[in-house]
Amino acid sequence: xxxxxxxxxxxxxxxxxxxxxxxxxxxxxxxxxxxxxxxxxxxxxxxxxxxxxxxxxxxxxxxxxxxxxxxxxxxxxxxxxxxxxxxxxxxxxxxxxxxxxxxxxxxxxxxxxxxxx
Ligand code: AMP
Numbered sequence: 001x002x003x004x005x006x007x008x009x010x011x012x013x014x015x016x017x018x019x020x021x022x023x024x025x026x027x028x029x030x031x032x033x034x035x036x037x038x039x040x041x042x043x044x045x046x047x048x049x050x051x052x053x054x055x056x057x058x059x060x061x062x063x064x065x066x067x068x069x070x071x072x073x074x075x076x077x078x079x080x081x082x083x084x085x086x087x088x089x090x091x092x093x094x095x096x097x098x099x100x101x102x103x104x105x106x107x108x109x110x111x112x113x114x115x116x117x
Contacts, residue, residue, distance in 0.1 A: 004048075008101070012031070014047075019028070023077065027046060028047065028067055029045060030074045030106075038107040042076045045103040054091050067102070068104070083109075086106075086107045088107065088116075
C-alpha cells in the first residue's frame, strides 16, 4: 500500500472518515484537532500526501503557499485574527511530529506561552 492509501490525514482529506471541514479548496482542507491544546486548535493540511516540510520539494511551492493562506482564512473565519493565533509545523522526531503528513496547527483562544516546551 502507498503512504497515501494508509495515511490518516490523506483518508480525512478524501472524506473517508466523515470529518467536517472548517475550510476546503482544491489543494487544502482544515479540520479540528481531536486533542485540542487550546480553545481553537485546527489542522490545515494539503490534500496531496507530503510527509513533512522537510519532504517537500520544488513542485510544492504553490501548495505550501495555499496551506499558509488557508491558515489565514481559517483564523479570520473563526474570528481570532485580531486577538492572535499561533501556527506550528512540527517537523521530525525532535519537534514531536506524530502524523507524517504535513500539517499546520492553528492554535488560538488563550494566551500561548513562549518558548514552547
Ligand atoms: P503532530 O504531533 O504535529 O504530528 O500533530 C498531529 C496532530 O494530529 C495531533 O495534535 C493530534 O491530536 C492530531 N490528530 C491525530 N489524529 C487525528 C485525527 N484523526 N483527527 C484530527 N486530529 C488528529
